[in-house]
Amino acid sequence: MIYFLSAAGLARMLLYIIGIYFVIKILSRLLSPFLIKYAAKKMEDRFGQQFNQQRQPQQPKHKEGETVIDKMPNTGNSSNKKVGEYIDYEEID
Secondary structure (H helix, E strand, O other): OOOOOOHHHHHHHHHHHHHHHHHHHHHHHHHHHHHHHHHHHHHHHHHHHHHHHHHOOOOOOOOOOOOOOOOOOOOOOOOOOOOOOOOOOOOOO
């Protein structure tokens, strides 16, 4: 089927588009305060959880007086001896 563009069809389509635009605009104005409150509440809860995690004292994983090594030293000392060319120079007065 081939549809032809008519003035009535074009006007009806423009009215639908304009109507949908205004309905979305009105609904967004009505619903945006609730969405913003919901988002603010979620952020407040998330920040509160992070704050409470930092405030709680962390339990030590080792006994008192025990020696603990947090980082193991590198055993492979791979230093590059070829660092460049050494040039002698003399200061000129």
